[in-house]
Each structure stands twice: as C-alpha cells, then as structure tokens.
Amino acid sequence: MSVSFTKMHGLGNDFIILDGRDRPLSLSTALISRLCNRRTGVGCDQLVTLSAPTQDGADVLVRFFNPDGSESGACGNASRCVAALLGGNPTLQTQSGLLPTSQEDGLISVLMGTPRLDWQSIPLAHECDTAHLPLHDGAACSMGNPHLTLFRSIEDAASMGPELELDPLFPDRGNVGFAEILSPTHILLRVWERGAGLTLACGSGACAAVVNAVRRGLVERTCRVTMECGSLAITWQDDDSVLMIGPAQTVFTGTLDKDWLEDGQTPTP
Ligand SMILES: N[C@H](CCC[C@H](N)C(=O)O)C(=O)O
Numbered sequence: 001m002s003v004s005f006t007k008m009h010g011l012g013n014d015f016i017i018l019d020g021r022d023r024p025l026s027l028s029t030a031l032i033s034r035l036c037n038r039r040t041g042v043g044c045d046q047l048v049t050l051s052a053p054t055q056d057g058a059d060v061l062v063r064f065f066n067p068d069g070s071e072s073g074a075c076g077n078a079s080r081c082v083a084a085l086l087g088g089n090p091t092l093q094t095q096s097g098l099l100p101t102s103q104e105d106g107l108i109s110v111l112m113g114t115p116r117l118d119w120q121s122i123p124l125a126h127e128c129d130t131a132h133l134p135l136h137d138g139a140a141c142s143m144g145n146p147h148l149t150l151f152r153s154i155e156d157a158a159s160m161g162p163e164l165e166l167d168p169l170f171p172d173r174g175n176v177g178f179a180e181i182l183s184p185t186h187i188l189l190r191v192w193e194r195g196a197g198l199t200l201a202c203g204s205g206a207c208a209a210v211v212n213a214v215r216r217g218l219v220e221r222t223c224r225v226t227m228e229c230g231s232l233a234i235t236w237q238d239d240d241s242v243l244m245i246g247p248a249q250t251v252f253t254g255t256l257d258k259d260w261l262e263d264g265q266t267p268t269p
Helices: 029-036 076-086 154-165 203-215 258-262
Strands: 003-010 013-019 046-051 060-065 091-094 097-104 107-111 139-142 146-150 175-183 186-193 197-199 222-227 230-236 242-246 249-256
Touching: 003 076, 013 076, 029 046, 046 076, 060 076, 076 091, 076 097, 076 107, 076 203, 076 242, 076 249, 139 203, 146 154, 146 203, 154 175, 154 186, 154 197, 175 203, 186 203, 203 222, 203 230, 203 242, 249 258
Parallel strands: 013 046, 060 091, 146 175, 186 222
Antiparallel strands: 003 013, 003 249, 046 060, 091 097, 097 107, 107 242, 139 146, 175 186, 186 197, 222 230, 230 242
C-alpha cells in the first residue's frame, strides 16, 4: 500500500500532512517519530493527520503530533497549512474545538478559539496567579495546548527551554515562549516547543504571547509577532477569541517508500 503525503510550512514551522479522509491511517508512536526524523525519515516539527469530521459544522478532523510521538491539542501554523491545502474556508475540528478559517490575498486566517487562563485548564500543578507565575515571573495560558511565556531575551530559548518544558509546574509539560516587547504592537518571539524543541515559529505560542502580554499591560490587543522567518498578525478579539493571520506554503508532495514503511529497524536517534 502506498502512502502519499504533503510537506508544508508556516513561517518555517514545518509539517508532514497525511490525508486519511478516504482511507484510515494507522500510525504508531514509533512510526510518527520515524517520519518526523530529519535524517532517516521525511522530517518535520509536527505530523498532521486529516480524517473525516465527527462533529456537525466541521469539514475535516485534524490531529497534531510532535516528533516524540505526543499529541498536541492545537497547532496554529499547521492549522493555516491545512486550510491552505484544502482551499475554500474549511472549518477544522481539533481537540481544542472547531476552528473557522478564511483566506484572502494569499494569507490564511484561523480563529484559534478562546484562551484558557485558569490554572486547572492550562493545566498547572497547583493554584497560582497565571499572569504572574512563580517561575521567572512568566505568565501561562492554554490555546488548546499549554504555553508559558517569559518576557526576556529570545536568546535564552535554547538554554532555558529544555528544563522549563519539563518544569513540575506544568504536569503535561509546556511550550515555552521567550518574548521581547519591541513596541505596544510588536513582539519578537522564539519558542521552545513541547515534544519538538526549538522551532522557527509557533502559531499557538504567538497567540499565547499576545494574550499573556495583554494581561500584563505590555501590548495592545492587536499585535504583530515576529519570529525567525516572518510575522503573524494576532488579535485577541473583544469576544475573547484569538484571530491569527499569516502565510502557509506547500513545499512538495511525496510517496513513502514501501520498504522504508515496513522497516521498523530504521534508527530513530
Ligand atoms: N507549532 C505549533 C504548536 C505545536 C505545539 C506542540 N509542540 C505541543 O503543544 O505539544 C503551532 O504553530 O502552534
């Protein structure tokens, strides 16, 4: 059986997209890790699966997996890529709810839902003020996945990210954003992602950075977030939902080699 895939990226955050809408996919954690491997597999920051929706109003069911095989409830950049791949204005069914999308002038908009700010929903290990954490004076929220935002140099991401991802305050681990406030409408961001490490961009992390910076009175509700390869426009709207606008690009399509698929022995360093 041949399995085809699409390789896409949003601001350098890259994805393998497997379309299982017509034919169910069976993916073990080991196979996900092998596919995500940049040397012995295809390589990506997240693997994304599409399948038939199970909810009224949804056009497609989308799931996101990290290279370590763990599943994430949300992925902003991949959501834009899926919308671009399907075309039109598909509504995505995700673990964090139904996400409406639209497209204009080559940019994709995704309504990312409502941020969760209470400690139980993020989740945190114990009760605390989520706008002022006892952890490097950071702030936390969930965009369907847990985010810690620290207001400090983006240069600290590589050195501090690995330990903070595993901090006991975040029982499900955390994505860790390092945010420099450039102006009241502009944030510079680098994200150490849970289960993936340093990435070139993180859409849900950009949403979380704006939400957390607004809560701290550092930026306005509409804010540009610049990462390594470009910017996202984020608005924490008056109805409490977060709108994300940015690019998405197809790189190539391919077919997985049958022998590679059957060879469970391929090393996965
Ligand atoms: N790159 C994604 C986030 C992946 C999050 C994942 N690393 C997790 O929550 O485990 C984004 O654009 O939002």
